[in-house]
Amino acid sequence: MKKKYVFISNMAAPYQVKLCDSLQEFLDTEFWFYEYIEKGRPEWWKIPLGNKCKIMRLSVRVPKLGYISFGVIYELFKFKPDVILFGGFMPWHWLLMRIAKLLKVKVAFMSEPLRYKSTEIASNENSSIKMKIIRKMCSGADLYIGMGEVAAKQFIEEIGFPVEKVEIGKYPQDIEEYYNHPLRYKKQGNTFRILFANRLVDRYQPLFALEVFEKLLAKYPNIELYMNNDGPLKEACINYISNSKLNNVHFLDKIDSWNNMHLIYKKSDILILPANYSNGNGTIIEARASGMGVVISTKINHIDKHSIHGENCFICSLNIDEFVNAVSEYIENPDKLIEHGKLSRKLVEDRKNSYTAKAYYDAFRKHKLLN
Incomplete structure (x- = not known):
């Protein structure tokens, strides 16, 4: 029987929905999103979600805090995943991580490089409080996936996550x-x-x-x-x-x-x-x-x-x-x-979704999230 995996993120970006389909070969996968598309994205970004992706009920975006969804708690108990990957270091994800840990679920976080300004990477020099909060808030996770080498380096050197728990990830591409x-x-x-x-x-x-x-x-x-x-x-x-x-x-x-x-x-x-x-x-x-x-x-x-x-x-x-x-x-x-x-x-x-899906599966296995 395949292990159950859920990815929780901000919006149903079409390339994420397509990746969910490719992951079915390796894991019983569901992708849950807080909203269909974010403000500023065109309507044609909305694609059919199928039966493996869903928009979570009772979701709201709070300025400076990110998303909150009380519907996700019901979904967690219903789906009973073995692995959860959170997209972004949000306070709500910290709370969900605590719930997941009580349920013996393996937890991973994924993020792009955190920025101080639009073109400057956040560091202990310019964002020391933010780095400390994220380190303390997310220190109980089993894996941290940085979207590219810059993010992975930031996770280790600036936030202080253990190097053995950091993996470099790549963006899904519908190509x-x-x-x-x-x-x-x-x-x-x-x-x-x-x-x-x-x-x-x-x-x-x-x-x-x-x-x-x-x-x-x-x-x-x-x-x-x-x-x-x-x-x-x-x-x-x-x-x-x-x-x-x-x-x-x-x-x-x-x-x-x-x-x-x-x-x-x-x-x-x-x-x-x-x-x-x-x-x-x-x-x-x-x-x-x-x-x-x-x-x-x-x-x-x-x-x-x-x-x-x-x-x-x-x-x-x-x-x-x-x-x-x-x-x-x-x-x-x-x-x-x-x-x-x-x-x-x-x-x-190797940026086709079939390769990307296998890369995520291999990362979970490498870090023993599927044991």
């Missing part, structure tokens, strides 16, 4: 369909479509991307830019486009479902992401699986394994001209799109 896209066979003079796939927020720098596009448009009048339609900087982007009289900029406001989102990548040639901070962005994995050209900044964590500058992407400092020159490399030398696309697909093969 199987992207592998069916054709590689980008282009010629000089063709229309090249540049994609800014990330939300329009400060850390991803959409206005920087528009500056890059403005310079490129002066060199290549028939190129196009497609931009994410959501985020607080959309109005600023609209104003920039209007003031600079930019042609060929399109917002992605016609996506009708998560399962059709991959078609945006299929129709695009080059991903651009001039982030000033990212913990290893999913759009990069999606672009690689699709076989696109990729131009990204040096400020993105956990890309070393699948990013080789000049061989399957261009990695630039946050300099407008560097980004312009990198995108121009693809436009002037279209064969690079084929070369880069082929290598990228090989390098992100």
Whole structure:
């Protein structure tokens, strides 16, 4: 009989729902969420949950404290899991951990790197009280999964979790369909479509991307830019486009479902992401699986394994001209799109959900959560 595993997290992100399906091969898995989608996410993020994922009843989000759900207590006694993985270090999860321990359930926490400011990692120097609270609150867990090396290092060096209980995890990615896209066979003079796939927020720098596009448009009048339609900087982007009289900029406001989102990548040639901070962005994995050209900044964590500058992407400092020159490399030398696309697909093969599900199962076994 398979062991029972439940993951408890903030919202039913589509890639989490898809991962739940893949985990069924190894564990009797359920994913429980506090809400369907968070504020600011598009409605098309809602996908059918099936019978293994659910939105918990009596859930509420409390400022500065996170989520609370009294419905989850009933679900715990009903499902009787062997392992619980909590997404995030929230006070409510501390209480649930205490209940789980009374029921002899193994407990793990999972988190991205904790931030002090939007682009700065929290540490004992800038967030000593926060680090102490988390260490004391969550010290009874059996496993801590850091989403990437930066998070795992922070867990050990700044929070003080035991090194033998810390594991590096990876984000789920719904990329199987992207592998069916054709590689980008282009010629000089063709229309090249540049994609800014990330939300329009400060850390991803959409206005920087528009500056890059403005310079490129002066060199290549028939190129196009497609931009994410959501985020607080959309109005600023609209104003920039209007003031600079930019042609060929399109917002992605016609996506009708998560399962059709991959078609945006299929129709695009080059991903651009001039982030000033990212913990290893999913759009990069999606672009690689699709076989696109990729131009990204040096400020993105956990890309070393699948990013080789000049061989399957261009990695630039946050300099407008560097980004312009990198995108121009693809436009002037279209064969690079084929070369880069082929290598990228090989390098992100292990980010398919079948591999990710096995990695979580192996981590639970390694740390004896399934005994």
